[in-house]
Amino acid sequence: MNGRYVTVSIPGKNTFLTFCxxxxxxxxxxxxxxxxxxxxxxxxxxxxxxxxxxxxTYQSSTFHSTGLSGKAVDGNEDSDFYKNSCTHTNKDFExxxxxxxxxxxxxxxxxxxxxxxxxxxxxxKYEITIGDSKENGxxxxxxxxxxxxxxxxxxxxxxCYGMQGRFITVTMPKVKEFLSLCEVEVFGEQLIxxxxxxxxxxxxxxxxx
Numbered sequence: 211m212n213g214r215y216v217t218v219s220i221p222g223k224n225t226f227l228t229f230c231x232x233x234x235x236x237x238x239x240x241x242x243x244x245x246x247x248x249x250x251x252x253x254x255x256x257x258x259x260x261x262x263x264x265x266x267t268y269q270s271s272t273f274h275s276t277g278l279s280g281k282a283v284d285g286n287e288d289s290d291f292y293k294n295s296c297t298h299t300n301k302d303f304e305x306x307x308x309x310x311x312x313x314x315x316x317x318x319x320x321x322x323x324x325x326x327x328x329x330x331x332x333x334x335k336y337e338i339t340i341g342d343s344k345e346n347g348x349x350x351x352x353x354x355x356x357x358x359x360x361x362x363x364x365x366x367x368x369x370c371y372g373m374q375g376r377f378i379t380v381t382m383p384k385v386k387e388f389l390s391l392c393e394v395e396v397f398g399e400q401l402i403x404x405x406x407x408x409x410x411x412x413x414x415x416x417x418x419x
Contacts, residue, residue, distance in 0.1 A: 261315060262395055263285055265312065267282060269347075269389070271305070273298040273300050274298060276291075281297045282296070282393055283394060291325050298325075299390070301388050304385070306379055307380045307394070309396065311396070313400060314400070315374070316401055318371070320380075321396075323365050323392045323393040324336070330390075333362070335359050339353050339354065340353075340370060340374070355370065
């Protein structure tokens with residue numbers, strides 16, 4: 211729930227009210243102007259800063275030099291692979307893509323846009339995992355929500371409800387397939403006392419692994 215005022219009352223009675231302490235736990239809402247949604251689909255649009263933008267990324271393999279993992283965090287949402295805007299793995303079993311936020315974050319939403327040009331088939335199943343382990347591409351971390359079928363080029367929002375972690379992974383579970391993502395956006399806020407890692411001063415996100 212969002213709000214500025216928190217009230218405690220005893221309803222329906224004329225009596226004394228006395229407290230020794232009231233504690234409220236939560237987080238500061240983004241300081242953004244209130245805008246009414248233009249349509250029902252706008253209601254669920256993430257609000258805030260994309261904390262994955264420009265961060266370090268990895269994937270299970272790289273099919274071609276034009277499909278590097280960093281293409282999913284470059285801010286370009288074009289779903290046409292031939293416009294140099296998407297990642298691309300080999301045909302791996304349970305292919306994965308991962309972003310390193312460099313410190314621990316409270317994650318509210320993850321937005322995924324898979325490849326959507328003419329060379330893509332039907333919808334595919336995706337899952338998101340969030341946590342502090344990078345082993346096996348972070349696939350063993352806790353899952354955000356359910357596994358979801360997403361159509362080619364569709365922008366899908368996974369609701370993670372405050373899950374915490376440094377590594378965000380997108381996987382196609384239980385299939386041998388290509389994984390091609392055109393953008394992944396992560397919305398949340400940095401966990402207090404979580405210090406960014408200092409060993410990531412490189413351009414490795416733009417190199418195949």
